Amino acid sequence: MSLILNLETATKNCSVALAKNGKTIACKEIAAQNFSHAEKLHVFIAEILNEYNIKFSDLNAVAVSQGPGSYTGLRIGISSAKGFCYALNVPLIAIDTLQLLAKQVEIENGIILPMIDARRMEVFSAFFDKNHKQIRATQAEIIDETSYREITETIHLVGDGIEKFKNTLIDEKFVFHSSKVFPSANEMSALSFEKFQKKEFVDVAYFEPFYLKDFVLIK
Numbered sequence: 001m002s003l004i005l006n007l008e009t010a011t012k013n014c015s016v017a018l019a020k021n022g023k024t025i026a027c028k029e030i031a032a033q034n035f036s037h038a039e040k041l042h043v044f045i046a047e048i049l050n051e052y053n054i055k056f057s058d059l060n061a062v063a064v065s066q067g068p069g070s071y072t073g074l075r076i077g078i079s080s081a082k083g084f085c086y087a088l089n090v091p092l093i094a095i096d097t098l099q100l101l102a103k104q105v106e107i108e109n110g111i112i113l114p115m116i117d118a119r120r121m122e123v124f125s126a127f128f129d130k131n132h133k134q135i136r137a138t139q140a141e142i143i144d145e146t147s148y149r150e151i152t153e154t155i156h157l158v159g160d161g162i163e164k165f166k167n168t169l170i171d172e173k174f175v176f177h178s179s180k181v182f183p184s185a186n187e188m189s190a191l192s193f194e195k196f197q198k199k200e201f202v203d204v205a206y207f208e209p210f211y212l213k214d215f216v217l218i219k
Helices: 037-051 071-088 098-103 185-198
Strands: 005-006 012-018 022-032 061-065 093-094 110-119 122-128 134-142 157-158 174-178
Touching: 005 022, 005 037, 005 071, 005 185, 012 037, 012 185, 022 093, 022 110, 022 185, 071 093, 093 098, 093 185, 098 110, 098 122, 098 134, 098 185, 110 134
Parallel strands: 005 061, 061 093, 110 157, 157 174
Antiparallel strands: 005 012, 012 022, 110 122, 122 134
């Protein structure tokens, strides 16, 4: 049996999930207009562990969203995850934030394009196939009317970065999943368990957030 604590703080959503063998058994999260990660993260962790009568020493690993995203949010989540791993002597697992967004959309054909708002007309984005496998590298890109013109497949957009492009990306090939806004620790459970089984861990001492751009604050 494996118990993994999953932390997602890369965007405005402060999200914590406890997973048993890859299945979420508890999730607490809040997406506040003003970042509440410093206030809520450890409160959510304590509430979940107490609710299920689980001690920190029962945890087998801690997983954290690695970015890209908010500089401040990533620092809070990753610093906390590192502290737990060091104190408990358990491995640290890093999960790509855009993959978490992509996991919220199920498609039969086409491309999933998760977007995290990077202010103005810029987003952090990547391409994923129907199996949620990344097929284009993560980029910080500015979107305009000519973006993705060369792609003929249906493009499914998801994330907090998509709303500002509804009047820009107007071709019928673009499908906006507006109800899916922020990455969540709930989607981390299966991914972190898969990495746990494969022993795909990162170095607790040297692991750094994937900022993509230095000192980006999402407001």
